[in-house]
Amino acid sequence: MKTIFQRIIDREIPAKIAHEDEHCIAIHDINPQAPVHVLFVPREPVANTDALADEQVELIGRVVLAARAYARRAGIAESGYRMVMNTNGDGGQTVFHLHLHLLGGRALHWPPG
Ligand code: 5GP
Numbered sequence: 635m636k637t638i639f640q641r642i643i644d645r646e647i648p649a650k651i652a653h654e655d656e657h658c659i660a661i662h663d664i665n666p667q668a669p670v671h672v673l674f675v676p677r678e679p680v681a682n683t684d685a686l687a688d689e690q691v692e693l694i695g696r697v698v699l700a701a702r703a704y705a706r707r708a709g710i711a712e713s714g715y716r717m718v719m720n721t722n723g724d725g726g727q728t729v730f731h732l733h734l735h736l737l738g739g740r741a742l743h744w745p746p747g
Contacts, residue, residue, distance in 0.1 A: 639675045639731040653704055657696040660704060660736075669739025670708050670715070674701045681730045682721040693732065701736040710738035 642649045643659055652672045653660035663671040674697040680686055686693070698717065705711045715738030720727040 637679070637729055637731040639673075639729055639733060640679055643675065643677055653700060655700065657693070658700050660700060663735070668737040668742065670705075670710055670736065672701070672704060672736045674704075674734040674736065676732060680732045682725075682727055682732050683719055684721050686732065694734075697732075697734040701734055705736060705738060708738070714738065714742075716742050 636644070636646075638647070639661075641647045642661060649661040649664075651659065652662055653674075656677075658674050658676045660672050660674045663673055676693040676697055678690065678693060680690055680693065683694075701717055702711075705715050715736060718735040718737065719732065720735070
């Protein structure tokens with residue numbers, strides 16, 4: 635069964651799109667945890683970092699660079715931001731298509747809890 639992100643990539647369900655390129659799509663999180671909360675999702679489906687094959691490692695670099703560019707455009711590069719990839723249960727992953735959360739626009743606490 636397709637994940638919700640695959641259905642968004644395939645345009646079966648709508649999402650507020652923040653960025654798109656040949657490698658990834660970025661959408662505004664439906665339940666934002668910060669003023670900027672955008673999800674960077676590789677078009678190539680892989681469940682999470684644990685499932686990532688060696689030959690898929692470029693996907694991580696692509697989403698990081700896309701998120702960095704978005705952070706600069708959104709004006710949060712200097713104030714700061716957080717990039718997060720949740721994996722499996724204890725990591726808090728709920729959608730099993732790898733994605734990077736970009737969070738910013740407010741002070742983020744550490745440890746996150
Ligand atoms: P995870 O918990 O897997 O790291 O992150 C999944 C994220 O996807 C959550 O922050 C959740 O709010 C977001 N999300 C879940 N369903 C949808 C949806 O249909 N549209 C959008 N834009 N975000 C979603």
